Amino acid sequence: MRHSNAGTESAPPASAASSATALAAVLDPAFLRKLDRLHLTVRRSLSTRPGNTPMPRGAQGTGIELENYKAYGAGDDLRHLDWNAYGRLDQLLIKTFRAEREAPLQLFIDASASMAAPVRDQKFAFSLCLAASLAYVSLRRNDPVRILGLGEAWPRGFLGSPVFRHRDVLLQVRDFLLQLRPRGRTALGAGIAAALREQRSPGVAVVLSDFLTAPELYEPGLRELVTRRYTVAALRVIGPAERDPATLFRRGRLTDVETGRQRFITLSADNLARYRQALETHLDRLRDFCRRCEIAYATIDTSPGLDDALFRTFPALGLLQ
């Protein structure tokens, strides 16, 4: 693909102002009280550090909360054998416990220029709000949170935050989010891979992006997250103008904000149908890939608002409870 300085440098003014305004709404105490009702759902975690997040199907029997009994099998730790039950019932029963570990949350935010176009969709600001909300939900249970902005604008392909561990640092989370600007080209795969090289313990990984890049550029990154035993959620952020470009133009000189490439398109009925077909194909391929890789996937529309995503889509997805 052809590179264009204009395209790479001129991300639409996603506007720090709009991001700040959106984040201010998230940090509103009333909204935070609504978020207090939510907590992150983790299917697995390989973290060894104790925490407050129960691991439902943890194979590790250590813990303080008795969960169940099971018949002894070869290889079971005899330290968990219930000798009292053996004395009364003459059966070998092993006690199992619910483990409680910390569930590190890693929020990967696509900070490429495409997240700022079309401007009226406010995809990037919406993604920041989602990230801030998820970070708060996680920090409230003292789970560590790290935020990573992905994009070729940064030399390593990402800009990582320090690990936040308590909700008192929520303002620092906001400040880090406000540092992110949508610019440059998408670096989903390379950015995730580079970030994972610094991350040892797996946890929950949430990828917020429009995934408007070639599948071969984002699939390796997601696949690596799965390989590293992350509980992965891929959230495709989309806006109304992207769904219906007829609201943007009739006869347009279309410019790719990342590459600067141009096309002269007249939005005839035929072209509109072709666009919609291409969008459906793009979303279907992403959805199929996520299903194959056991990645939770959702298309998040910016128009219904944050509440719809946090209190309806995410619980349905199993990401929040």
Add this chain to the structure above:
Amino acid sequence: MIGFVEPLAWLFAALYGVLILFYLWERWRRPVQVPSLLLWETAREDILRTQRFRPDPLFILQLLLLTCLIVGLARPYIASGDGTRQPGRHIFVLDTSASMQALEARRTRFDEVRAHALEQLRGLEDSEEVMLLTTAPAPEVRLNFTRDHHAIAEALERLAPTDVGGDVALALDFVSGALRRSDIPTELDVFTDIPRTQLPASARQQARVFQSGETDDNIGIEALQIFQGRFQDYRKARAYVWVENFSHHEGHGFLSVSLEGDAVSRSGFTLPPRATKSFVVHGFPAPGRVIAQLEVNDALAADNIAFGWIRPLQPIRMLLVSPPSPLIDDLRALIGATPALQLAVVAPEDFDVANGRQADLIIYNRFVPPSPPPTNALYVYPPPDNSLFPVAGEAEEVEILDWDAHHPVLQSLQPLAPLPLRHARILTATEGTQALLWSRVADREFPLALAGTTNGHRVACIGFDLESQRLLSSDNLNFLLFFMNLLGWLAPGTGDATVTTTGEVSPLDGLPDGPIRVRDPHGDELTLPAGQTTLQPSRIGEYHISASGTTRLLMANLFDPVESDIGRSAQEPATPDQPASRRAPSAPARAAGARREYGTWVYYAACGLFLLEWAAARRRWE
């Protein structure tokens, strides 16, 4: 030969530029930033990537469509024939009747049609001949066929509407004769305020009518009649004024009547639409000219003024030369009842020329002098052997069978009741006299009364015996009126003015021989050709007529309801197929032979192209 009837339509060629601009605008694209072109890869990209103009098939179709429309407007034609060009002829008929003075907006109807005529004239080629003809007061060729368009234009500029009712149909009849006789294609252009539908059918077919005028806003004086008997004092004179509202809305105004410039009465009035109102004015303090004037705000001024005349009381000195006769008693009784008449009686044997010269009128009863004095005279029942009126015989018990209704003596006696006359002489009309009454005996008609002018004096002769008819008998009232009229005619007032209507021919009697000079109401003076003793006034107002020191006053009025009724229907196109606007210089009369227009076919082609363009555009968008 190909030509265009409306070449000005090519001005619409500027629309080509508009079409190209439209295409350039159509190539403009809104700059839109999209997150990625990934989703637009399958969309069909527009062929033109730049704003540089490149025609495409749709543009070509639209260009052809536009061309067809413009050509259709230009009305192309192909003139067949031998191709030799002949100069055409044009007859301009201008309506100069009074209604053309009506004011429409800021200028008169005549100004409008004159502007049309000048525009038409400018559109002609130098080789084309033009005849200029006006309609009022009678069809008149102002300039015969000429190629001197400058002279035609000057004549047009000099023309002015008259105060006379015109007859456009008569003018068109006159012109149609010229059209038939012309061996060169000739066009007829009529400039009038009469709608084309009201013209004769034949004229509608062959004439191009430039009609002007719509307003009906007019209130006019339709009549001013002065009721004053011939021998009546001016104090008993009455003036009747009829005012009519010709418009279709209510009218208001004032009517002023003045006598020699002094106001006699002033009345306000309100007239419903199409209504008439009469005013009676009496108590005139003196004789003289009466002017009735309307103070109204209407479109036509010519009928807002009317002129009348109140005669002064002028005694008539009559000398009756008669043997003893009952007629003397009758006349004395008549004189006693008529203050303006004075009578002296003398027997025929006592009559001499000196007596006669002091009288205004001499009545000879049963007597004809051998050498009558130079005075107006009435001869009653002349003897058979007289030298002035040859008598062919006698007739008994005859009746009046016919009369000259146009003679002023008989104008107020219609119909003249048939009366048996006991004794009558069979007269023979002499030079300078004409018969007033006729009768018949056996197989011969003969005059019963004669009147005329002999040696500059008015002379009349009654051929029946007034003695036996008893002038004052109540059974013979018509005879009395006839006799009084005859006296009035034989002794006309010296200071009387004649009141007539414009367009009417008025005789100029009583003027001495010599050139007659006329000063019209506008102050223009003209000298009538020798031998012309009539005048046809074409303007309202006073005509001062003089000849060898003798002056006469003629006052003309416009009493013509047809002209005053200026309302016209909405303007109509010049011809069914050609607008009244500026016409192409290429007149059809140019080329000999037929000419065929193809404008309609070009419009058909435009329809086809439109359908094709629509289909192509639809296919493109789909």
